[in-house]
Amino acid sequence: MNRRSFAAWLVLASAIPAGLIATSATATAQDDAPHTISKAAQTRYEALLAEYRDGMSAWSTEMSAKAKAARNAGEEFGDDEFPSPLPGYLAKFKAASDEYAGTENAVPFLAWIVTSGAREDIELARACFTTLASTHAASPNLDDLVSVLPNVHGMFGDVNASLTALVDKSPSKKLREWATFARDSHVVAAEPHDSKAYDEALGRLITLNEATEDQRLKPRLESKLLIAESFAIGMVAPDIEGIDLDGTAFKLSDYAGKVVFVDFWGDW
Amino acid sequence: MKDKPFSLVGVNSDKVDVAKDAIARNNLNWRSFQNSVEGRPAISDDWTVEGWPTIVVLDAERRVRYRGHDGYAATDVAKRLVEEMATD
Numbered sequence: 001m002n003r004r005s006f007a008a009w010l011v012l013a014s015a016i017p018a019g020l021i022a023t024s025a026t027a028t029a030q031d032d033a034p035h036t037i038s039k040a041a042q043t044r045y046e047a048l049l050a051e052y053r054d055g056m057s058a059w060s061t062e063m064s065a066k067a068k069a070a071r072n073a074g075e076e077f078g079d080d081e082f083p084s085p086l087p088g089y090l091a092k093f094k095a096a097s098d099e100y101a102g103t104e105n106a107v108p109f110l111a112w113i114v115t116s117g118a119r120e121d122i123e124l125a126r127a128c129f130t131t132l133a134s135t136h137a138a139s140p141n142l143d144d145l146v147s148v149l150p151n152v153h154g155m156f157g158d159v160n161a162s163l164t165a166l167v168d169k170s171p172s173k174k175l176r177e178w179a180t181f182a183r184d185s186h187v188v189a190a191e192p193h194d195s196k197a198y199d200e201a202l203g204r205l206i207t208l209n210e211a212t213e214d215q216r217l218k219p220r221l222e223s224k225l226l227i228a229e230s231f232a233i234g235m236v237a238p239d240i241e242g243i244d245l246d247g248t249a250f251k252l253s254d255y256a257g258k259v260v261f262v263d264f265w266g267d268w
Numbered sequence: 269m270k271d272k273p274f275s276l277v278g279v280n281s282d283k284v285d286v287a288k289d290a291i292a293r294n295n296l297n298w299r300s301f302q303n304s305v306e307g308r309p310a311i312s313d314d315w316t317v318e319g320w321p322t323i324v325v326l327d328a329e330r331r332v333r334y335r336g337h338d339g340y341a342a343t344d345v346a347k348r349l350v351e352e353m354a355t356d
Contacts, residue, residue, distance in 0.1 A: 154337065223318055257328050258275050262277050264322040265300075266321075
């Protein structure tokens with residue numbers, strides 16, 4: 001999509017009613033499936049969550065003290081000498097989600113594994129994300145997933161089918177908007193700028209940008225739209241005229257005729 | 269990729285002495301732009317870089333072929349482009 005057609009999209013988007021994004025909610029509102037978490041399951045979840053938080057906090061405090069003591073004694077201290085209790089908590093959340101499998105009671109346990117367990121077991125977290133999208137997309141109890149959606153492809157790879165299920169079925173406007181953002185920003189980054197898939201995804205992002213009232217989502221959307229406008233696959237990148245680390249001027253276009261790997265890097 | 273139509277160009281966000289130290293320490297051999305030079309917009313702003321490191325792979329006509337944070341995926345794209353140039 002060139003700048004001219006991008007501008008046309010903006011005009012078109014401004015003419016689309018803001019309620020368009022909420023269209024799928026009409027369908028999910030008619031979903032008669034029960035979405036109530038039992039009191040027993042809720043109590044179990046809250047107790048496990050408190051146990052996890054207390055346990056991780058105690059572990060962190062103790063590890064810091066051990067590391068400090070080792071430093072003071074001039075000894076080395078590796079993280080593996082005092083392993084995290086996270087795997088144990090993950091097993092408990094997993095056991096609960098298995099016990100409640102297929103019911104709304106499983107949702108908070110699965111969502112916790114996705115949002116807090118991914119750093120320990122990415123495959124399990126991905127499987128739980130897929131289960132939530134395939135079995136529980138109409139649940140009103142999935143808003144915690146929003147925290148992983150900005151980086152969901154970095155974590156789990158291509159999960160656009162799951163994101164589409166959330167976009168189509170979730171009763172939560174917030175979740176539908178973030179799932180749309182995650183899915184379609186991935187598409188505009190991966191598909192050629194002159195493809196139908198790119199055009200359709202860009203159109204949805206522009207519509208979302210016009211409609212959303214989410215002030216955390218809006219800057220992210222605008223950044224993705226800027227990238228899609230100038231750096232989509234197949235677009236000619238702007239030249240860079242700058243100086244190297246010795247202060248000598250050079251340009252990106254000096255490398256015309258070559259494949260160029262531009263690495264934005266630092267010594268962190 | 270030596271002797272191939274390929275170049276690696278950096279855009280570095282560090283102070284110059286920090287960058288030079290990293291280059292010496294890690295035996296890096298590619299040329300880098302200074303990202304921020306007084307009086308000019310940062311290159312990373314012009315290129316809407318959302319996170320570091322970011323990699324952009326350009327073909328011989330400076331068209332974007334990859335943009336993201338996955339060094340392995342970027343390398344695969346670059347290798348494929350170089351191979352395509354060799355067979356053209």
